Amino acid sequence: MEESLTRRLIRYTIVVAIVVVLGGMYVQREILTDDELMVAVPAPAATETADTTDDSATDDGSSADGTGGTTMVQIGLVDDRSVQVDELAPDFRLTDLDGNVVMLSDFRGKTVVLNFWATWCPPCREEMPEFQELWEHRGSGAADDLVVLAVNFLRDDTVGAATNFIAANEFTFPVVFDTTRGDVAARYGVRGLPATFFIDRNGIVRTTALGPVFGNLLEMGVADADTEGGTVQ
Template sequence: MKKTIIIVIITGMFAWAVYDVINSSKDTANSGDYVAREDTTEEDTNEDSSNEDSEGNNKVGLEVGNIAPDFELTTLNGDTVKLSDYRGQRVMVNFWATWCPPCRAEMPDMEKFHQNKDITILAINLTETESTKSDVTEFVEKFELTFPVLMDETVKVANQYQIQPIPSSFMIDSNGRIQYKALGAMNYELMVQEFEKMK
């Protein structure tokens, strides 16, 4: 009887050791840096890693220094906009909703920033979270916003950018690289300060 118990215990310990080794190798394989592109192929990944050594950090991702993930959305006016169309310009990408008090507080500063500086603002509305699309139209009219308001109707881009709090903003330089990200509202002074650091 004792031999049977010892054999069962040893077998269980061996099985656990094998399971642990297999799981730890999977975790190691999956613990690489996050690349926020749904359409990344193996070829793209290899190209990114080989370029990293020769040309600096050309990784597409969400960290400061990464190339901002590209996206395509439709504006409130029905125009199609891609982030990559603005390469060569400094861009502020802002995620917001009409029901969000910090977003409402930030909008006048964003409009002032847009008017006073050579910056492109792409204000991405989390449309799926709105009661109606007309709420967005009324909001834009009330705040007299002149920059493009993009409609993220399925929050695909918000998910791509891993948005948690709103508003969230990404300051992207003329090379398409993230230079600053704000999780929460920004005021005009902070917008200008981060804008002036970008090329």
């Protein structure tokens, strides 16, 4: 039984393989089946109170026990409505750090880097500085043609922990809370964190990445959305 489960995990482990071909990006994903997903990657216990801080992490996002990051934190969401590449990104209404309602459609006409994250996810925290740099270059400056929109996976996080993390690191890109307790993430087919969707100016998902996006990967994802292109399998 133990060997069988191990083989299944190896065979179905989510793989993110980046291959640069003629300046394009290729992202390969192998998805767990529903039954195996439930056994292999149970989600962390949901937090009952949404307005308290998470004592397991420091304000800057580092783990209290000093542990480092991993490639991905799997959460096990599955939804038949999951958006596909080259389809219209599902709209949503979520609240930001100031309590304002934010809709994805508010940013139509701009390239959108939509990121799902949580404070308990080490690789999520590690990629945030690059999102901030991108935001300062393309979003909050003179260009103003791109939005980095970070959706906090509130089902297993707290508003307090997320707010403290953002403030401590002085991140200024928009952050919203998935108060649907995972429904928005499920509609995007998010099975692990972090997950990033590169959406073009017309609201079409052009490229997706499961796992942290750094350097060239982030640049290529943005370029694909900018040119309304991208190749994902």
